Amino acid sequence: MLFLTRLICSCRTKWNLIRLLLLALILFTFMVQMLTNIRQLPGELAIHIHNSFLSGRFDDAKLVRKNYTFINSHQVLYTNHSPLLDTNSSGLRRYDYIINEPNKCKGNVPFLILLVIGERWQQEARQAIRQTWGKEDFVPGVRMLRLFFLGKGLGWNDKGQRSLLEESRMFHDIIQQDYLDTYHNLSLKVIMGFNWISAHCPNASYVMKTDSDMFVNTEYLIHRLLKPDEPPKLNYFTGYLMINGTPIRNLGSKWYVPYEEYPEERYPIFCSGTGYVFSANLVHDIVQVSPSIRWIHLEDAFVGLCLDKLGVLPVAPPKLTDFNPWRVFYSDCEYNQIVTSHEMRPSDLRYLWNRLQKQKHKCVRTD
Template sequence: MTEMDNNRSKSSVGYYLLAFITLVLMASLSLYAINSGQFNRFRRRIIVERNTVKSYTVGNTQTGRMIDEDHKYAINGVNQSILKGSTLKCFGHEFEILLNHDKLCEKSHDIDILILISSSIKQFSERQAIRKSWGSECNRNDTAIKCLFVIGNHRLTSDGLRISTRDSGLQEESTLYKDIVQIDYIDSYGNLTYKTVFSISWAVRYCASAKFVMKTDTDMYVNTYLLPFIIKKAPTKFIGGFCWGPSTPHRNRNSKWYVSFKGYREDKFPPMCSGTGYVISMDLVLTILQTSEHIPFFHLEDVYIAMCLQKMRVTPNYLHGFNNMKPGFTPCSYKNDIITSHGVTPKELVTYWNQIKSCSVSVIPENVYKPRPLLRVH
């Protein structure tokens, strides 16, 4: 072997040795990254599970009786952001969508209003009553009103176990009616803020052509005869419904709406609209979503939206015809004067709607939109 061949052989050995060392180092780094990721995911899960069982516990201090079990499992918003891998937002609402109807608004380019209805798995009769009554005006190709039921996936038992609702017949209902979106989160009263903010984010993503969005519930009568007259007169940057001025938080631990001083330190809540039903212009919906990234989670959804509005320096509007209670029923008043009524049963909804049909719309359309001074409350 010549001296040149000897040097070339030594060089080859050195090359292969360097390559071997490089491969070993890369394998070690990959293993470290995998283990580190598993550790972080495990750590995030522990953080969320620990906070899931301690937030917003409501009970009688003498008997220890739970007033509302759902409060016990309201997830802290900051930790929910950690769960979703976000370190930049105060409030995370990016839940997995299990059932979707993303084509709801696709064929209608002139949508006046999208009505988002908070529902739950077991409320099939309530959804059917809406479809047979005021919701019958929704979702046709020739209508400017769209309706969507927003439903969660899990309930929690008293011992903290999750009950999955995936196999509940909801898939068949969704396929038949094409008006349901289901999200993978714990469906509870204490988590309504998540459902509300997710609902309006769905509207921005899948129904951006809508001019207005309405949030309401399944136990509501909504006057879809008069609603179009309201939104034709309402301005931009608008939110309105049954709204009131600054109010005092409930400090009584027996209250369903109990708020501790630790949870909210101010003496007054900002002006707000009842979560039973309010209308928002789409431009304001987008701004609320952007603002929510910087407002920590709060378990009362109407208060949370009010916090966002306060940050945005937007005042809600109290509108004639919106109610957070149930006014006495007469067919023509519910046709011409009542916009929302709360606490209406499925049977009542269908009965009311059938009787309302006998009345004509006697109100002047231009007079339906009637803002009033905000209600004064203690």
């Protein structure tokens, strides 16, 4: 009986020990996840929370409460300081170039600049674009310039940066600047792209801003919308029109906009950021007016606010189906008569592009 009692106690002790070890493992995993999420926050805020966490002091939260609105534990969508504004000069803030191609337009002015927004790790997507709609010599007799605009990110190591530098040396189509590459900074990234064009390629005819997960029919865009045989349009801005757009106040939405960021009930007309095309003469004006515009992190709405301040009204494309902020169901003739389709993986893009090039001659244009 004594032996049985000792055996039961021994088992209970071992089980309690196992439970304690499991609890410690769960707590350790939780702490690692919390610290990982903190490192994804913009610099000053990440450092502040990280140091408070390690020191055990969470009483000093003034910085967090004053400057930021949280959506979840790793995403910050609002700061009351515009990253475009140089507080010393009240003009455009300058960000140093990490990778630059300042001579891309010297001696060869492009008809169309493809300004592609993406993230540094999307090397496969960039390569797919280079091999498909981003081919600079794809449309005979028309000079296109392809550029990928990137920032820098927390947690990006030297190996990743070396890989990006090697890619840049090979293709000379990457522009990287010293700002955080976050969703919150999309407006900043786009305006910095416009600023590069204004400084280094001011005599281009048109600019298309689009994203790295898009299908773009550059041949259709050039010949049916932009028409290189005609004089370039001035103050022209087109894409998928967003009319009577209202700020989303749902905290759970990716596109949440707090009242502090934008208190108005509606946005001016703007074009979906998945792809819009405009006269290059507007680039300088948008850049110049941007620091005076109320900061909003949604880049397409922000550009719309800039246009509204300039008195430029975006116009509908020739066909309402030309620009599509969603994925269009593929057919040879459908894709032969659109400008954009969304949500493309690199493998999808290559497959659909190559198929279209083989089949497009069978389609008769209806426009």
